[in-house]
Amino acid sequence: MKSLKKKRRIQVLVVAALALLISTAMIGYAMRDGINFFRAPSQLAENPPKPGETFRLGGLVETGTLTRGQGETVTFSVTDGGASVPVRFTGVLPDLFKEGQGMIGTGKMEDGTFVASEILAKHDENYMPKEVIEALKEQGVYEPPKPNS
Structure with a gap:
């Protein structure tokens, strides 16, 4: 009797381990394209992305670079104070999107x-994405928001 219980217990453990392994592999496979890494313009200049790699770029919209093209196409540059990257976007920009403000694309x-x-753009006067603040601090150009009087 003990032998049968021991075999059954081992079988249950093996099936559970296989189920865990298969589910972990499936989750990893499903997330392979869902993880987008953040990069600042300076990081992009130092280490260019692989062709076709999807990632997030953040910084400040460079003043004087916002140009509206035909239809909903908009071009501008994003900077972190150390480097600048040209950006093209076709679609509707957030209402609070403007030059000199933080953004992530x-x-x-x-x-x-x-x-x-x-x-994505800031959502109030004092908000800036955490990644953008860190990138700007690395370049020495971050200015904290002034308190309201």
Whole structure:
């Protein structure tokens, strides 16, 4: 009797381990394209992305570079004070998107231009994405928001 219980217990443990292994592999496979790494313009200049790699680019919208093209196409440059990256986006920009403000875009590099599929902008006067603040601090150009009087 003990032998049968021991075999059954081992079988249950083996099946559970296989189920755990298979589910972990499936989750990893499903997430392979879902993880987008953040890069600042200076990091992009030092270490260019692989062709076709989707990533997030963040920084400040460079003043004087915002140009509206035909239809919903917009071009501008993003900077962190150390480097600047041209960006092209086709779609509707967030209402609070403007020059000199923080933004993060998701997309790919094409011929030296970041082609964004999504643009996120600040949502109030004091907000800036954490990754953008860290990148600006590394370049020494971050200025904390002034307290309201």
